[in-house]
Amino acid sequence: MEPLLSIRPKWIDLIASGSKTVELRKSFPDYSGRAWVYSCSPVKRIVGWMEVDHVEHLPVEDLWERLGSFSCVPKDMFDNYYSKSQGGVGLVLNAWHWLPEPVELKDIGLKAPPQSWRWIDEKILLD
8 A cells, every 4th residue: 555645736746856855745645766746726636756765743832943844835824724733744855756647536436535645455556
């Protein structure tokens, strides 16, 4: 099983270019390896995967101080996102890989995109 994350297209472009090397979340398990990426509207398809080097669980203040600049997220957006959270998560990324063809969720048996992330059987995408 591997994670599938929902990410907005503008953030995917920054990850793919290497400008954004940290993906911020409110929660995510300790994990390293491939993480599949669903591109939210208007694309609405799984478009690629990123290599997660490691995951850092930190108090919100420390998360911004340590990883904020690598996330490409403006401070006001960060503060708004974590306004009711004590802690947060930073997925430290190594590389991006585009799929040759984007994959619709229905093609892998999913009816809806993950709210944030979910586990999927990667064999469905690798066949």
